[in-house]
Amino acid sequence: xxxxxxxxxxxxxxxxxxxxxxxxxxxxxxxxxxxxxxxxxxxxxxxxxxxxxxxxxxxxxxxxxxxxxxxxxxxxxxxxxxxxxxxxxxxxxxxxxxxxxxxxxxxxxxxxxxxxxxxxxxxxxxxxxxxxxxxxxxxxxxxxxxxxxxxxxxxxxxxxxxxxxxxxxxxxxxxxxxxxxxxxxxxxxxxxxxxxxxxxxxxxxxxxxxxxxxxxxxxxxxxxxxxxxxxxxxxxxxxxxxxxxxxxxxxxxxxxxxxxxxxxxxxxxxxxxxxxxxxxxxxxxxxxxxxxxxxxxxxxxxxxxxxxxxxxxxxxxxxxxxxxxxxxx
Amino acid sequence: xxxxxxxxxxxxxxxxxxxxxxxxxxxxxxxxxxxxxxxxxxxxxxxxxxxxxxxxxxxxxxxxxxxxxxxxxxxxxxxxxxxxxxxxxxxxxxxxxxxxxxxxxxxxxxxxxxxxxxxxxxxxxxxxxxxxxxxxxxxxxxxxxxxxxxxxxxxxxxxxxxxxxxxxxxxxxxxxxxxxxxxxxxxxxxxxxxxxxxxxxxxxxxxxxxxxxxxxxxxxxxxxxxxxxxxxxxxxxxxxxxxxxxxxxxxxxxxxxxxxxxxxxxxxxxxxxxxxxxxxxxxxxxxxxxxxxxxxxxxxxxxxxxxxxxxxxxxxxxxxxxxxxxxxx
Numbered sequence: 001x002x003x004x005x006x007x008x009x010x011x012x013x014x015x016x017x018x019x020x021x022x023x024x025x026x027x028x029x030x031x032x033x034x035x036x037x038x039x040x041x042x043x044x045x046x047x048x049x050x051x052x053x054x055x056x057x058x059x060x061x062x063x064x065x066x067x068x069x070x071x072x073x074x075x076x077x078x079x080x081x082x083x084x085x086x087x088x089x090x091x092x093x094x095x096x097x098x099x100x101x102x103x104x105x106x107x108x109x110x111x112x113x114x115x116x117x118x119x120x121x122x123x124x125x126x127x128x129x130x131x132x133x134x135x136x137x138x139x140x141x142x143x144x145x146x147x148x149x150x151x152x153x154x155x156x157x158x159x160x161x162x163x164x165x166x167x168x169x170x171x172x173x174x175x176x177x178x179x180x181x182x183x184x185x186x187x188x189x190x191x192x193x194x195x196x197x198x199x200x201x202x203x204x205x206x207x208x209x210x211x212x213x214x215x216x217x218x219x220x221x222x223x224x225x226x227x228x229x230x231x232x233x234x235x236x237x238x239x240x241x242x243x244x245x246x247x248x249x250x251x252x253x254x255x256x257x258x259x260x261x262x263x264x265x266x267x268x269x270x271x272x273x274x275x276x277x278x279x280x281x282x283x284x285x286x287x288x289x290x291x292x293x294x295x296x297x298x299x300x301x302x303x304x305x306x307x308x309x310x311x312x313x314x315x316x317x318x319x320x321x322x323x324x325x326x327x328x329x
Numbered sequence: 330x331x332x333x334x335x336x337x338x339x340x341x342x343x344x345x346x347x348x349x350x351x352x353x354x355x356x357x358x359x360x361x362x363x364x365x366x367x368x369x370x371x372x373x374x375x376x377x378x379x380x381x382x383x384x385x386x387x388x389x390x391x392x393x394x395x396x397x398x399x400x401x402x403x404x405x406x407x408x409x410x411x412x413x414x415x416x417x418x419x420x421x422x423x424x425x426x427x428x429x430x431x432x433x434x435x436x437x438x439x440x441x442x443x444x445x446x447x448x449x450x451x452x453x454x455x456x457x458x459x460x461x462x463x464x465x466x467x468x469x470x471x472x473x474x475x476x477x478x479x480x481x482x483x484x485x486x487x488x489x490x491x492x493x494x495x496x497x498x499x500x501x502x503x504x505x506x507x508x509x510x511x512x513x514x515x516x517x518x519x520x521x522x523x524x525x526x527x528x529x530x531x532x533x534x535x536x537x538x539x540x541x542x543x544x545x546x547x548x549x550x551x552x553x554x555x556x557x558x559x560x561x562x563x564x565x566x567x568x569x570x571x572x573x574x575x576x577x578x579x580x581x582x583x584x585x586x587x588x589x590x591x592x593x594x595x596x597x598x599x600x601x602x603x604x605x606x607x608x609x610x611x612x613x614x615x616x617x618x619x620x621x622x623x624x625x626x627x628x629x630x631x632x633x634x635x636x637x638x639x640x641x642x643x644x645x646x647x648x649x650x651x652x653x654x655x656x657x658x
Contacts, residue, residue: 047434064443073402073427074412075606082429083403086436095439098402098427100411105376107415110424114393224611248607255613258587277404278577278607282553284584 003048011042023091040087065094065302066115066123067147068108073100077276078128081148084298085124092306094121105136112138122305124298125149130160130192147301148294154315159300161292163193166321167200167243170271170290174241175208177269177329182210183239185230185249187222193245197273201243220245224252231256234268241269241329247276250287250328270328273321285327293319332377340371352420369416394423394631395444395452396476397437402429406605407457410477413627414453421635423450434465441467451634453627454478459489459521476630477623483644488629490621492522495650496529496572499600499619503570504537506598506658511539512568514559514578516551522574526602530572549574553581560585563597570598570658576605579616579657599657602650614656622648 005023009016014035021031022039031039042048067085072078082098089096097120099111115123122143127133133149135156150158174182184201187194202212216237220226227249234242234253244250250272254264262268264285272280272289280287296319303309304317311317334352338345343364350360351368360368371377396414401407411427418425426449428440444452451472456462462478464485479487503511513530516523531541545566549555556578563571563582573579579601583593591597593614601609601618609616626648632638633646640646 044431044433044436047436063439073429074408074415079403079408083400083431086403086429086431090433090436095428095436095443097440097443098429099424100402100415100427102373102412102415104373104419107373107376107419107424110392111426114424114426228613248611251611259613276607278605282577282580284557284588 003046005048007046008039008042008048011046012038014039040091043090044087063093063095064097064115064120065089065305066112066120067096067098067126068111068115068123069098069100069126070103070128071100072126072128073098074102075128077274078148078292078294080294081126081298081301084295084300085147085302086298087295088299088302092302092308094302096302108136109138112136116141124301124305125156126298126301130163132192143305145301145305148297150316157304157311157315157317159297159304159311159317159319160192161297161321162318163196163321164200164203165318166273166290166292167197168204169200169321169323170197170243170273171201171204172208173288173290173323173325173329174243174269174271175204175210177241177265179241179269180208180210181216181238181240183216183218183234183237183242185218185220185227185234185242185244185253187245187249188219188226189222193273197243197245220249222246223248224255227252227254228256231260235260235262239268241265241271243271243273245273247272247274247280247287247289250289251279251283254283254287265328272328275324280324281326283328288326288328289324290321291324293321332375334377336375337368337371337377340375341367343368372419373416392422392424393426393444393449394418394634395441395449396425396427396455397440397444397452398427398429398455399432399457400429401455401457402427403431404457406603407477407621407623409623410455410627410630413624413629414476414631415627416624417628417631421631421637423631425631437465438467441465445470453630453634454485455627455630459492461521472634474630474634477626479645485644486633486640487645488626488633488640489521489645489647490626490650491647492525492650493529493532494647495602495619495621496526497533498529498650498652499526499572499602500530500533501537502617502619502652502654502658503572503598503600504533504539506570506594508570508598509537509539510545510567510569512545512547512563512566512571514547514549514556514563514571514573514582516574516578517548517555518551522602526572526574549578551575552577553584556581556583557585560589564589564591568597570594570600572600572602574602576601576603576609576616576618579618580608580612583612583616594657601657604653609653610655612657617655617657618653619650620653622650 009019101108126147127149146158220230275291338348415425430437455476456478475487549559604620
């Protein structure tokens, strides 16, 4: 490889120092997200091989980190977990190996055994949606970080989205847009997302001095059909704005509102959750939402595995879900 | 493992013979898609380990097939390629190892080198959308099958979707629904999908004795925004039905048609392409489309690698894109 850091800098239109900061993940260096992405894209496009990899190679250590997933690679949802883990692994001289097992226990054990045999640096064990899991016994034999999931006894470090903060942020955006009577359409499926997002909704209302009104909290199947079906009830509640459990629910609610002649956001402001690819940015009007930070969760999982990120306070690292404001508020 | 074929049969609500046919991919056995899926789901859920794996293990051979992908695992689109390859690999006693490299050449070479070192049975090299590629030189060192892509010289066996048949099928469905004046919204991006689907559209019209009218063929960015923007032109063309390059274009077209008061399908029949998860089944009305057979392409790639499927006639195995008829015709 004759690609140099200078080539990367030129392609990314940044200074060599910026490239170095990004590549070496220098603490304290403030690099904008945009510049960081451009650098990482240029690294990928040019096939730049950071020194860290050369160093690992010369030391003869293992160059692989394993990622064992249930269905991340095959569902159209959480693939950015893999992307973030890849970029971060690569930045520190590792190649990420993925086994996507669709919950097949025997396949999972075989994949873990192969990774152990290959002396991977450690294994990220990950799920496509945030939930509690039983950790496979084989994982005791290596360093393990749980990504987008956690064990009941918190025996392993875990990196998960901050559902409560996400729900609070979503609701705060509706309040900031001038609404006081705010409904929530929660999922019917028990999960950390169900309880966390509702708690965030309630705490944002309380902080704004708005009374919690249980008649404004609805439950629906967490898909377009659920959002469509709940539309009449949301309209009848007199809500001015509604926080939907996810973007698919918001998409169905859009259809239900439009069929009844309501305009978004003039007659009803709509907030989603997930910032789901393919949907959120492409609805009419484009949907305001809160992003599930899949890329960051994957990257933080690798950093935790490599000891570059320390989880303090609890055994779970909560990753912030940032707001993405578009035109539906 | 004490899970038996009988346990799988009970869980899938089929006979043991059916399970055996599915597990052993018995040629000539006619198993319905539904029963096949139930069996494979039960295999996955129960962690059933087919004899083939036990056999491979006892023979000491390599138990891994590699899948090197550009961005299949990280884009919300073609993940079913991995799912199909996994199921098929598992059925024949192999575990699939995935390296998703985002087009980073150095990472790709490292992943391939690791797979070669681990003496994988062979490597599937795959892309998230159907296109021509340059095959990495390292792949000469093992058996390689291209999946969803092909090399210019057809030096490697390749498994790809039959774009032309797909375009023909989409158009035939519109004709079967009683339409004669049928528009097509093609993509602006040069690709096998662009040329193949258009050829299929033309051939279906010819077979039905309908003159090809170039004023009915539009081009648009292959996303919701493209479909929305082209809506006035499609309406002005007097078309009764429209075949969209993909489901995202159809989703945007839906919005454009509705804003102008047109009903689907009464005022305009709409056909998509891809059967994209998250979108197609969940639009109002649910979208009729043609499925990209990602699952089948992944599975056929594994079968080709294992010599269980022979590519005759040309060096590319064309996999049928089946129609999925919903309520938009």
